Amino acid sequence: VNPGAALYPRATETRDLRNLDGVWNFRKSPTDPEFGYKNGWFEQDLEKTGPVIPMPVPSSYNDIGEDASLRDHVGLVWYDRRFYVPIWWGQNGQRVWLRFSSVHYASQVWVNGQSVMYHEIGHLPFEVEISDVVNYNTSNLLTVVVDNTLLSDTVPQGTIRDIMVANNKVRLEQTYTFDFFNYAGIHRSVFLYSTPQTFIDDVIVNTDIQGLTGFVVYNVTYKSASNAQCVIQLFDKNGTQVAGSQDCAGLMEVGNANFWWPYLMHPEPGYLYTFKASLIGPLGELVDTYSLKVGIRTVTWSNTTIYLNDKPIYLRGFGMHEDSDLRGKGWDPVLWVKNFNLIKWVGANAFRTSHYPYAEEIYQMADEQGVMIIDECPSGDTDIFTDSLLEKHKQSLTELIRRDKNHPSVVMWSISNEPRSANYKADAYFGKVVKHVKSMDLSRPVTIAISQSYLNDKAGQHLDVICFNRYNGWYSNTGSLLNIASYVTEEATAWHRRYNKPVIMTEYGADTIAGLHLIPEYVWSEEYQVALMSEHFKAFDRLRRVGFFAGEFIWNFADFKTTQTITRVGGNKKGIFTRSRQPKASAHHLRARYHSLAAAE
Numbered sequence: 001v002n003p004g005a006a007l008y009p010r011a012t013e014t015r016d017l018r019n020l021d022g023v024w025n026f027r028k029s030p031t032d033p034e035f036g037y038k039n040g041w042f043e044q045d046l047e048k049t050g051p052v053i054p055m056p057v058p059s060s061y062n063d064i065g066e067d068a069s070l071r072d073h074v075g076l077v078w079y080d081r082r083f084y085v086p087i088w089w090g091q092n093g094q095r096v097w098l099r100f101s102s103v104h105y106a107s108q109v110w111v112n113g114q115s116v117m118y119h120e121i122g123h124l125p126f127e128v129e130i131s132d133v134v135n136y137n138t139s140n141l142l143t144v145v146v147d148n149t150l151l152s153d154t155v156p157q158g159t160i161r162d163i164m165v166a167n168n169k170v171r172l173e174q175t176y177t178f179d180f181f182n183y184a185g186i187h188r189s190v191f192l193y194s195t196p197q198t199f200i201d202d203v204i205v206n207t208d209i210q211g212l213t214g215f216v217v218y219n220v221t222y223k224s225a226s227n228a229q230c231v232i233q234l235f236d237k238n239g240t241q242v243a244g245s246q247d248c249a250g251l252m253e254v255g256n257a258n259f260w261w262p263y264l265m266h267p268e269p270g271y272l273y274t275f276k277a278s279l280i281g282p283l284g285e286l287v288d289t290y291s292l293k294v295g296i297r298t299v300t301w302s303n304t305t306i307y308l309n310d311k312p313i314y315l316r317g318f319g320m321h322e323d324s325d326l327r328g329k330g331w332d333p334v335l336w337v338k339n340f341n342l343i344k345w346v347g348a349n350a351f352r353t354s355h356y357p358y359a360e361e362i363y364q365m366a367d368e369q370g371v372m373i374i375d376e377c378p379s380g381d382t383d384i385f386t387d388s389l390l391e392k393h394k395q396s397l398t399e400l401i402r403r404d405k406n407h408p409s410v411v412m413w414s415i416s417n418e419p420r421s422a423n424y425k426a427d428a429y430f431g432k433v434v435k436h437v438k439s440m441d442l443s444r445p446v447t448i449a450i451s452q453s454y455l456n457d458k459a460g461q462h463l464d465v466i467c468f469n470r471y472n473g474w475y476s477n478t479g480s481l482l483n484i485a486s487y488v489t490e491e492a493t494a495w496h497r498r499y500n501k502p503v504i505m506t507e508y509g510a511d512t513i514a515g516l517h518l519i520p521e522y523v524w525s526e527e528y529q530v531a532l533m534s535e536h537f538k539a540f541d542r543l544r545r546v547g548f549f550a551g552e553f554i555w556n557f558a559d560f561k562t563t564q565t566i567t568r569v570g571g572n573k574k575g576i577f578t579r580s581r582q583p584k585a586s587a588h589h590l591r592a593r594y595h596s597l598a599a600a601e
């Protein structure tokens with residue numbers, strides 16, 4: 001089992017970092033998945049074994065060409081490029097690491113023709129030490145094969161069937177039930193980095209508060225042949241050291257601490273300290289050092305309320321997607337700096353990483369800006385509860401928590417979106433998944449975005465917070481605004497009565513074509529989306545007065561691409577922003593609400 005990757009790669013006094021993003025060579029495999037393997041495509045430059053096209057990394061490959069066969073490709077694609085390892089890394093005895101921040105879905109990686117790693121599950125990083133396979137005196141060949149095939153035991157799930165096309169040729173067709181396009185490729189940055197022989201392997205930071213005092217509980221682990229000593233320093237924003245320790249694991253106290261607060265809840269939201277861990281060798285020499293940003297805050301919860309730093313919080317935000325024109329799910333800083341500016345413009349304080357973990361840089365931005373995240377694992381619409389799926393589901397959470405445990409922005413784990421939670425097997429299945437999460441992290445509540453009825457749900461008993469998705473006035477009672485407010489109030493109340501836990505509405509909304517105006521309000525028009533929101537707001541305000549209702553998340557932040565169906569006009573149009581991030585009338589409407597909620601805090 002591949003353990004994923006823990007620490008985000010950074011250059012420090014003892015580590016070097018190179019980014020391998022850029023334009024790589026690319027080729028689709030023929031339908032026979034063995035073809036590239038049999039013909040040694042991993043042993044020499046792809047250019048030498050056939051025609052290649054240029055492919056940007058990071059990006060999805062689907063929307064780069066003009067060809068539906070690339071967009072709809074099912075099966076393997078091959079990428080390669082050459083890279084150099086600085087000769088001085090070798091001279092200094094540095095270890096060399098290769099890290100993929102994410103590849104969708106399964107991938108195998110070769111360096112100079114040697115297989116170095118295999119990883120399944122998109123959206124999560126994986127890395128390996130390649131010191132023994134790299135050349136210093138010449139370039140190195142890096143080859144990656146990517147398989148986007150989704151089956152009944154992949155996360156998420158899908159189905160493949162053969163369709164006969166002209167000349168008796170077979171074309172594979174992928175179907176899936178989740179509502180976003182199955183973009184594939186090398187989706188996030190690829191890093192080459194170095195560490196010393198004895199190196200910091202992981203850092204776990206938890207925080208607590210008492211009055212004005214902050215506590216930082218930490219554990220630094222390292223790998224080596226020899227023993228080293230730890231020196232831990234905590235710096236505030238001005239670079240002043242405020243705490244320190246000489247133990248690899250321990251607790252540091254920060255008097256009069258600046259706590260991490262959400263956006264608009266405090267004049268200085270997203271306050272971060274720098275936690276610097278150093279390893280010192282027997283002669284007092286610096287062996288390795290690694291720094292990360294930490295926020296001092298607590299998340300606690302009762303049967304009605306979620307608290308941040310002992311203050312009740314109300315989450316106001318969005319379900320989102322990693323999705324944009326041309327890039328698909330490729331990491332793009334332009335897009336995400338813009339997204340965060342829009343999140344703040346609207347006055348939101350939270351979003352859910354529906355329906356998979358997002359790029360690590362996004363969580364770093366959320367930490368800095370005080371935006372809270374419900375961090376969702378890539379479970380898909382779990383509808384079979386087999387042991388093999390359970391293992392993969394647990395593995396995805398192991399990798400997710402290993403990656404995201406230190407982010408103050410992450411305030412909740414979502415272990416699934418819309419599973420078939422009425423199935424009798426869902427009880428034991430989710431009981432095990434929750435137990436697995438709790439064995440790794442007790443500091444955050446666990447939830448599921450549930451779509452099945454509170455009458456026969458079997459998963460909620462295992463959760464700390466109940467989230468539910470419901471499309472009143474859209475999928476049910478289409479076009480009718482009449483009963484939305486009472487249905488939402490009744491359903492949220494019923495969930496609370498059934499489980500005695502805080503309740504959040506994680507999805508509601510209406511598809512809307514920007515620029516379509518119809519009065520009286522009519523489905524797909526800007527007027528209908530606004531009116532449907534207003535009915536939900538009535539319910540949310542009523543529920544807030546009763547006291548167990550902890551948040552509202554509209555679906556969706558922006559329009560996004562889906563598979564082709566007759567219910568999707570160029571994709572899912574429930575965004576309050578268009579896919580190019582321009583506001584619909586609904587964005588202005590939500591903005592007025594979120595800012596007034598913030599002002600009343």
Ligand code: GCB
Nearest residue numbers: 179417418451469507572574
């Ligand atoms: C849902 C899903 C989400 C869809 C949304 C919709 O319940 O969780 O992935 O996009 O509904 O618009 O149908």
